[in-house]
Amino acid sequence: MKRATFAVALALAAPWAQAGLLDQPMGTDQFAGCVQELAARTPGALRPLVRDDFLRIASAARYDDRVRQSMLVQAGEPTYWWDDLAMTTDEQRVAEGKQVLARAAETLQRIEARFGVPREVVVAIYGIETNYGPSGGRIPVLDAAISYACLRPCPNPAATCVSRERAYAAVRLLRDGKVVPEHYQGSWAAAFGRTQFVPDTYEQIAVDGDGDGVIDIVASEPDAWASTASHLQKRGGWSMGVPVYVEVRVPEAQRREFAPTAKSIRLPARSRKASDWAAQGWQAVGPNGELQPLQVAGDPELYPFLPVGLPGPAFLVSRNFQSIYRYNNSDRYVMEVAVLAHKLAGGPGIVTPWPTDDPGLSRAQVRELQQWLLERGHTKVVPDGVPGRNTRDAIEAERAKKGMPPGRRVGQRTMRELMQP
Template sequence: MVHRFLLLLSVAFFFAPLAHAQSSLVAQPLPPEQFAACVKGLAGHTGSAGRPLKRDDFLRIASTAKYDDRVRQSMLVQTGEPTFWWDDIAATTDEQRVAEGREVLAREAELLAKIEQRFGVPREIVVGIYGIETNYGPAAGRIPVLDAAVSLACLRPCSPGAATCGSRERAYAAVRLLRDNKVKPESFVGSWAAAFGRTQFVPDSYEQLAVDMDGDGLADVIGSLPDALASAANHLRRRGGWIAGAPVYIEVKVPAGQQREFTPTGKSIRLTDRAMKVSEWAAMGWQAVGAGGASLPLQAAGDPVVVPFLPVGLPGPAFLVSRNFNTIFRYNNSDRYVMEVAVLANKLAGGPGIVTPWPTDDPGLSRAEVKELQAWLMQRGHALVTADGVMGRNTRDAIEAERARKGLPAGRRVGQRTMRLLMQ
């Protein structure tokens, strides 16, 4: 234990200067001269790029990039606006998204059957990713990917002497896609993290994993739904290895005598060192949760190895998750994202989603309810609010003001109960 502590301490000190440098970069917008110097600095490392890239090619294309401060602002929002599990799951797996996903399943049944047969990934999971990433297409982002990738590389610089550097490789890959005419500049737009297309691929992942499913000679994750869905399935198959037939999660009841180790810690609990087969957990008294909360025998096809995962500890929903959880995590490294995709897929397949109540008396809102709230805020004179169903910064600012007017405790959140109190 002492050795491990000293190792962690040395790692913390090693990365402390870099973390400080990054935080200072994010504190203010990058001045034009600093951004230009960063582009030149990136050009000096093209010789170590993961794939061939000439310095002159990089400068020719990257010099057209513009610093986009939305990247920095989004990095700040990630750390500055914490949200609850019950808010995110309620909004991302609401009835509207389930209904629209089932329409995609029906409309693209033949295509999805081919993808499922070729890659071994269930169609509901593929459509779940499509739904969570871009709401089935229209929400792919508006930031030029080249601008986002280069801005991100400058705001998140690599540690000196690093063998690999994700942010730098992403910028290099964005340049190569433009150099090789893999994408059209006018449609090469996406998120602040430089993810683009219907299923949100970052440029370096696109280079490695994109698939030409429609056979036109180009893996087009922007304009081709077959290519986008197949590319997502290929990502799951090749990165982490999808286990065909295994569930991502099984909702479970933890035996009373084993609940002590799952008390809330403020963080998600995923015990990766407790990997056992489903049958072994069943032998220890763990049970599955059925619709309505009924206890069912714990079992799964193929008896996969699973580990406990509790998003908020007990009391609260508890799960046993398979390697497929880790595989989706590699698509987007967030436990919450994995569960959003998996719960949506469960509902698309006719399942109940998460059955066990969250430990709150103020559950989250659906997007329809958020829109209702936003319309009310607009009537109250909050001109910056838009009724789009997204709980963004302007909506939270307005909520904060209205809670103060109403005499409610200070906060920037509204759930089912507080929405009624606010609007009554």
């Protein structure tokens, strides 16, 4: 029986499972064929899912081309650390995060005690993921998960992979009544809710934070926060009391090991106790840039992390930094969460300057720039604080008009130059 099912699947695979899937929108027949193949492969699902259950629920799914378009954009133009950090940890996001901490102090304290994860980290993830809102998007999760699985099929169709397992989990959550159907909407990558869980993670990690017996990470902030804390604790092995990072100065003799780099320098294999780093001459950077002795309570193991090499900010990071990677496996994401949490706890954020004479803009400044571009006739620009492709196109045009070097970004310095009458 199983053998026959696979023969059907392989026959169906032929017309669509090929290179160039992202070149054009997927046709209706192609999508239906993909759903049939996903159904045929349910016996290989990591968690049980009956073929008929899959088909019954997945037959309601529609192909959503926003998934394909977002996959293409993701592989788009390069961005800079100092631009992203300036926006994701700007004053507005810090102020709004502090309001959340104040208005929900009791709930957050209860969640912190239950899971042993600091409330500032939970709230930072909330702020980065959805800007302290209910959702990161309005694409039905079922559509997003199945479209994604069809656009990025498993490299080896006989073995399972993340995209297919995600589609199966998206179906099981509906089958099991574990999500509120009208709240089952999110991003193109099928992440949903206030702290953006993908279905496969949600299935295993999400918890009820407000005790009403229902898990709803869209409607309920406590559910979203508890689920995030649960994730960091279960998957990440969070250690309460250990700082996420310490900003440091690398001693002179070791600085040449950390040359400027396009890829971040992250050296977990070199973990050693804080006191060992101190003995080698590593020092902490204080809130005003002053050098301080490197002393960390409990003397935890730390390893070097340098986003862009030297010159530039340098950090010794802990296993808690590492555990944020389990939430989103991206150096920049992890640093953004870590820095926002640091600021929410009253810290200064990153003190050492980035190696640029043109630091990044806050979202308020981006909106101001976009408004100006709009007034200059770039009608596709939307003043939303997000410098997307239309904003970059307009920047490129305006830079050229002004006789500035070609470029598609604007920082503090170039914004003043550009907007000068």
